[in-house]
Amino acid sequence: MTELAVSAWGQPFFHNAVLAGTFIALAAGLVGYFLVLRAQIFTGDALSHVAFTGAMAALAGGYDLRLGLFVGCVAAGLLLAGIGRSGRADDVVIGSAFAWILGLGSFFLTLYTTSRSGAMGGAGTTVLFGSIFGLSTGQTLVAVLVAVAISAVVLLIARPLLFATVDESVAAARGVPVRVLGFGFLALVGACAGEATQAVGSLLLLGLLAAPAGAAIRLTDRPFRALALSGGLAVAELWAGLAASALIPSLPPSFAIMAAATAVYGATFLIRPQRAPLGTASPAAG
Amino acid sequence: MNPITGTPAAVTATRPETAPPAPTRAETPQPVLELRGAAARVGGRTLWSGVDLTVRAGEFVAVLGPNGVGKSTMVKVLLGVLPAAAGEVRVLGGQPGQSAGARIGYLPQRRSFDPSLRIRGLDVVRLGLDGDRWGVPLPFGAARRRDRERVAEAVDLVGAGAYAHRPIGQCSGGEQQRLLIAQALVRRPEVLLLDEPLDSLDLPNQSAVAALIGRICHQQGVAVVMVAHDVNPILHHLDRVVYLAEGGAVAGTPAEVITSETLTRLYRSPVEVLRTADGRLVVVGQPEAPSTHGGHHAAV
Ligand SMILES: Nc1ncnc2c1ncn2[C@@H]1O[C@H](COP(=O)(O)OP(=O)(O)OP(=O)(O)O)[C@@H](O)[C@H]1O
Ligand SMILES: [Mg+2]
Numbered sequence: 388m389t390e391l392a393v394s395a396w397g398q399p400f401f402h403n404a405v406l407a408g409t410f411i412a413l414a415a416g417l418v419g420y421f422l423v424l425r426a427q428i429f430t431g432d433a434l435s436h437v438a439f440t441g442a443m444a445a446l447a448g449g450y451d452l453r454l455g456l457f458v459g460c461v462a463a464g465l466l467l468a469g470i471g472r473s474g475r476a477d478d479v480v481i482g483s484a485f486a487w488i489l490g491l492g493s494f495f496l497t498l499y500t501t502s503r504s505g506a507m508g509g510a511g512t513t514v515l516f517g518s519i520f521g522l523s524t525g526q527t528l529v530a531v532l533v534a535v536a537i538s539a540v541v542l543l544i545a546r547p548l549l550f551a552t553v554d555e556s557v558a559a560a561r562g563v564p565v566r567v568l569g570f571g572f573l574a575l576v577g578a579c580a581g582e583a584t585q586a587v588g589s590l591l592l593l594g595l596l597a598a599p600a601g602a603a604i605r606l607t608d609r610p611f612r613a614l615a616l617s618g619g620l621a622v623a624e625l626w627a628g629l630a631a632s633a634l635i636p637s638l639p640p641s642f643a644i645m646a647a648a649t650a651v652y653g654a655t656f657l658i659r660p661q662r663a664p665l666g667t668a669s670p671a672a673g
Numbered sequence: 674m675n676p677i678t679g680t681p682a683a684v685t686a687t688r689p690e691t692a693p694p695a696p697t698r699a700e701t702p703q704p705v706l707e708l709r710g711a712a713a714r715v716g717g718r719t720l721w722s723g724v725d726l727t728v729r730a731g732e733f734v735a736v737l738g739p740n741g742v743g744k745s746t747m748v749k750v751l752l753g754v755l756p757a758a759a760g761e762v763r764v765l766g767g768q769p770g771q772s773a774g775a776r777i778g779y780l781p782q783r784r785s786f787d788p789s790l791r792i793r794g795l796d797v798v799r800l801g802l803d804g805d806r807w808g809v810p811l812p813f814g815a816a817r818r819r820d821r822e823r824v825a826e827a828v829d830l831v832g833a834g835a836y837a838h839r840p841i842g843q844c845s846g847g848e849q850q851r852l853l854i855a856q857a858l859v860r861r862p863e864v865l866l867l868d869e870p871l872d873s874l875d876l877p878n879q880s881a882v883a884a885l886i887g888r889i890c891h892q893q894g895v896a897v898v899m900v901a902h903d904v905n906p907i908l909h910h911l912d913r914v915v916y917l918a919e920g921g922a923v924a925g926t927p928a929e930v931i932t933s934e935t936l937t938r939l940y941r942s943p944v945e946v947l948r949t950a951d952g953r954l955v956v957v958g959q960p961e962a963p964s965t966h967g968g969h970h971a972a973v
Contacts, residue, residue, distance in 0.1 A: 542808065543807055543808055545808070545809045546800075546803065546806055546807065546808060546809060547804065547805055547806070547807065549800065549804065550804030553786075553790070553792060553797060553800060554784070554797065554804075554856075556779075556781040556784070557779055557780075557781060557800075557801070557856070557857075558800075558805070560752045560754060560779045560781075561779075561804065561805045562770075562774040562805055563804065563805050604791050605791075608792060608793050608796075608840045609792075609793060610796050611809055611812075613791075614809070
């Protein structure tokens with residue numbers, strides 16, 4: 388048992404997992420902060436359904452699974468941005484549409500598994516629960532590059548996006564491209580969902596987007612500090628999860644990462660009460 | 674004791690460098706805001722038309738009228754968010770909305786933040802200073818110190834120091850309103866467009882904020898356009914008023930415009946302006962929202 392664990396540290400698959408996971412978590416933490424702030428967590432949930440279906444559709448069509456992930460998630464992100472701005476489709480419509488999309492995913496999965504031999508039969512599980520220990524060096528490189536690009540874009544648009552989120556009409560009057568930012572951000576969420584699916588799977592993706600950000604917002608009320616904290620917490624939680632699952636091989640990495648993320652979020656309730664008592668202005672100014 | 678009324682020194686100290694000095698601005702012949710025969714149309718309905726208005730630096734203008742007449746729409750036209758349906762509108766010598774955003778301070782009507790929003794009032798004020806810049810602010814350096822001073826100065830100016838460090842969602846409506854006025858002021862704008870800024874303030878605070886805006890306007894040469902539903906708190910700071918009505922508008926000094934004759938002519942129904950013993954104006958018989966006048970809705 389311990390021999391297995393010790394050996395995991397030295398394996399290339401583990402190095403790939405740490406490398407890809409670090410940047411994936413950073414991107415998810417940064418994007419997640421704005422997702423929570425803009426109250427668009429539901430969008431993240433919807434995208435996790437699309438992630439599964441997109442990946443399955445790509446596999447059934449004979450393409451790279453990641454192509455389906457990214458195309459599906461980014462397209463769905465843009466679609467949701469369009470609905471949210473103009474038509475304001477209600478929750479029931481969005482909810483049923485995405486349940487249907489998930490059903491479509493299971494259809495593609497059946498199509499894929501029956502058309503091919505059982506060798507790749509675990510693809511459904513891979514997408515649902517992630518396969519961070521199964522990344523090749525090439526896949527790791529792509530994942531790192533995409534995650535770095537997502538993080539860089541989030542940092543670039545962070546301040547106007549915050550302005551547009553907190554105070555839309557004033558931001559628009561000041562010349563901030565509020566609508567373009569809204570669309571761009573959801574496209575970014577889509578790309579990030581595609582990324583994070585590779586690490587923790589589409590079922591648990593929401594946790595990586597929401598938990599670190601939720602914890603960061605509870606810990607500080609300074610926006611840029613919270614943004615940095617959200618990214619940092621996501622990376623730390625991913626490391627903790629990977630280490631735990633390397634030490635205890637029966638722990639799947641996705642579960643261990645989510646356990647760490649949930650534990651940190653839960654701990655913030657102990658550190659600081661829900662609502663700071665009125666009148667306790669923090670002494671550290673500015 | 675209200676902190677606003679007690680800080681005239683802070684007011685005069687607010688625009689030392691970047692902005693052009695007030696005297697030269699006051700001498701510029703060119704008006705800061707200019708409307709010539711302007712009209713606004715929303716959803717196929719003309720709200721007001723034939724509005725002529727010139728606002729120069731250091732002038733304080735109030736926009737008055739019943740609910741739904743298009744006061745906020747007028748602010749949006751000046752901001753360039755909504756194009757004028759007719760006539761000419763010039764803001765700071767150019768088309769509205771053209772790169773003048775940074776020189777205009779804007780306070781939209783009635784905003785309140787989600788109680789769960791965990792962002793400090795200081796950060797919201799700060800967004801008014803640099804929220805349109807790309808990237809993230811650096812956590813060190815001389816620029817950061819200067820920005821922090823500007824924010825602190827604006828917060829002091831409106832007397833919001835006691836609660837600016839709290840999450841803005843936890844501030845009261847009046848406290849949020851003051852922080853938002855600070856946000857509109859923090860860039861030291863040349864034009865202030867304020868949509869019902871006295872809303873949700875109690876009477877002493879209404880006159881304090883009105884006095885503050887009057888001082889900024891007259892001492893620093895800022896052109897102020899303020900939408901109000903009660904003219905009394907700002908009456909003795911005002912240079913001009915614009916009264917909007919369905920179809921038309923009148924502009925002029927308060928003494929010219931807020932009279933029974935002018936308003937009766939404007940609204941085509943009997944309106945009486947009474948002056949109380951303490952100098953307050955009471956407008957009686959002013960029509961309510963245009964929706965009560967069924968005839969005009971045929972055009973919709
Ligand atoms: N986007 C829109 N589409 C259609 N009608 C609109 C739109 N925005 C405003 N209106 C209408 O235009 C009219 C004027 O609106 P506006 O907000 O300018 O009124 P206001 O004078 O500021 O009123 P209040 O005193 O209530 O603030 C209203 O009848 C409103 O219903
Ligand atoms: Mg209004």
